[in-house]
Amino acid sequence: MSVTDRAIEMIKEMIVSGRLSPGARLPKEDVLAERLGLSRNSLREAVRAMAAMRILDVRHGDGTYVSSLEPHLLLETLSFASDVSRGAAARQLLQVRRMVEPQATAAAAALIDDARLRELREILDRCAAAESVEEFVSLDNEFHHTIAATVGNPVLTMLLRVLSVRTHQVRVARGADTEAALQSAHREHESILRALRARDPQLAGAAAAVHVAAVEQWLGECDGQEE
CATH class of the missing domain: 1.10.10.10 (Winged helix-like DNA-binding domain superfamily/Winged helix DNA-binding domain)
Known part of the structure; x- marks a missing residue:
């Protein structure tokens, strides 16, 4: 030492x-x-x-x-690990996200109010009108962070923020190749929002699980192309 x-x-x-x-x-x-x-x-x-x-x-x-x-403050230092992760390490981070985010989304469905639903609707409308991959992905992250914030647990919010960094970077780096994936992501976001609007925790968690699994598959394909 x-x-x-x-x-x-x-x-x-x-x-x-x-x-x-x-x-x-x-x-x-x-x-x-x-x-x-x-x-x-x-x-x-x-x-x-x-x-x-x-x-x-x-x-x-x-x-x-x-x-x-405070735990959420200390978790900020994990963002570097997410920034530099590639291959198996990146997939491991996303696996953790797959375990956590559906539960967070389910919890949000039981707590969400009309004001937060309007905020999420506005974010997705901006997503649909996004003029660049960078703008879409930034709004994608904002959508998920807003849902996590609904739970009112800053540790959870920061953890999910850290876990989504690698996905954000790869999507931007792949540029035009992400168009089909982003269209699918938007449809999945709409499914999540419908479940939240219905205030159905089980449906919201399932919709989030489907979305993160699709992102995980897409990220694996991107990493495979890079290797």
Whole structure:
């Protein structure tokens, strides 16, 4: 284990043990370095790494604080894994999405109100009028994120946002080759919206499962062409 990794583990242990709570300010650099038996350079590297992981919040001119440590905040760091995933790794991420999104959509069907239904209708209307693949895919993501947000669980919303990144990137990269897939996606979105409007959790979950399975198959075909 490198000195920096050891420093990270030591600071994490302080947080896990409760010696540093969410929102707490870390001791001054020289004090903390001496307490942990580290050089100030090693401590700085550890702090930078933990700030990138959203565990610490460096406020220039004020000090370094433990972040809120809210799960949805920490999940943001997973977006990089989704960004760079290819082949089997990308399919594994989508498999997780297939397990989670139908349940989220079913939960949304039991909670959704008329205002949110109008919002989803407007998004799909914009999808139908989209003039580019990029615009369509952006609205596709907005549609799914809006449904997830209906559940009122920011952890769930962020997790599904992370899981959809790879699909977004490949769709844009494939350009015109995605036209048929995007048309199918729009039809599947309409099915999901009908189920939500009926406030039928079982039907909404099934419609979402069909949609994600189709996306998974399409993504596998795209990755196969790239290999």
